[in-house]
Amino acid sequence: MSLNKETKKFRINLLILVIEVLLPFVLLYALRNDYTLLGRITSAILVLGIIYLVVFK
């Protein structure tokens, strides 16, 4: 049970790490090319990732 919890936590952290590494580049691409919707979605996910770290850590 404990191992599963650890694995789950690790996987979520890994997902957030991937989000925080990749999405700034996507956001930059969206904003520089005026893709407003993509920019909004990307920035929302980026911020939600950070909020997760505050709330669920």
Next chain:
Amino acid sequence: MELTPGSWLLSFLPILTVVILMLLFKWGALRASAMSWLVAAAVSLIAFGGSWLILAWSQVKALVLAGNLLVIVWGALLLYSLASEGGSIRAIALFIPRLSNDRSIQLLLIAWLLTSFLQGQGGFGVAVAVCAPILVGMGYDPILSIVMTTIGHGWAVSFGGMASAFESLIAVTHVPGILIAPYAAILFGLSFVPTGVIITLLGTGWKGVRHAFPAILAVSLTMGTSLYLLNSQGFWSLSTIGPSLVGIATLVLLTRLPGYQGTKTAVANGDHELHPRDLLVHLTPYILLVVIGFAVTLIRPLNAFLNQVSISLQYPEIVSGLGFVTPAESSPVIHPFSHPATVLLVTSLLSYIVLKHEGMLDHTSPRRLLSLTSHNVVGASLGMIVMAGVSTIMTHTGMTSTLARGIAETINRVIYPVVVPFVGVIGAFLTGTNNNSNILFGALQAEAAGLMKLNVPLILAAQNAGGSMGSVMSPTKLIVSCITVGLGGQEGKVLRKLIGYGLIPITVIAIATGIWSWLLGGGA
């Protein structure tokens, strides 16, 4: 943005958030950094003319900034996992008492001198990642082990890694290094005695301090003298490794004295015996780290050959909604083949081969090593990226500039030199490195000192010293340190213990800078 008490306080808010959450609420560094990121983003968007484009660029720059350090951390954690799995840490814990059974001497050797030496070549996080687990293996409390090793190598950051932080200071201020270096040597030298005393006090109490004080004094004198000689001759790239080796030699010589041999009863794990050959094999990761690190750093032709390949990114000019301009710039140049991360990776691979050959690792070890390292790496990486993001958001929206201008413009010229090291501390605490603290605040400190007609090299030496000692207390470094002794997520507890003691050597430097500046005419 116009400098007002309100704008200054808003600029300070992200830093205040991290400090309060970690110290008062005992939050882990990752959680506190994430909250600080949200605060920095909100303040920049609402009050400093920030935009999503600026946030995106800030985060991209933060990734590059953190990435350069993260690869070192990954390498350090891999080497630590290997050393732990292969029994090296336990072997060192058994070896040290052979040198001297005196607990104070053992502590000074590991927490002060060995950490400083490793900082000279390993850089970010390696010193504590190697030495704190050794102290835990010798029976010390994990929190105290981190505090002692962290404070022990605070002075060594600035001139470690080919003095890259000091070179950055020279580059951004255009003040010749040969003018700053002698002041820097004396300021660091003044921190040696308090550093040795704090380590001994934490590990062995006041009785241990009284016992070890002559040794602390002797090591401080020899290290301080060698540091001054190297710096005043322009050899600051050796000014961590050189004095550390001199300090180790001094202490080893002192162990010949009957008073510092200690008693057998004080030996931790004293029942176990290791053959010299086994010990040598167990020490392979660290011997290789020293040999490869030395070769890459100090053999000039090899260094020049490896440095032929370099990576640097170009960033465009960024202008905030309030007109704060971050000029177009290049990222710091990275030399992948002489990078500390490469040294750590090569060391780990060679050590693995040796330890496997000697039967200290089995066929299941690689899986365990990679699993342990990857689990540790993810949390540490997140924390560093988020904290680097706080720093870059503040820099690109003018919050950092507002913070520094507020300090420089409101404090009078007699008090200013005392405050300078603490500005360096803030920069390093925020960014995690002495290098970035010097880049952030170096030019501003030089300009403010010039306007106040203070001694500019002295002020820059104080900024550099504060940055060096502040960087070791930053949340990003604490994340790595805590992982290696099994305290992941408890960085707040460690910082709470660390900050009070860690600020003592910095306060000594601050007071010395104030008096020195006043003697040089800074009070006239």
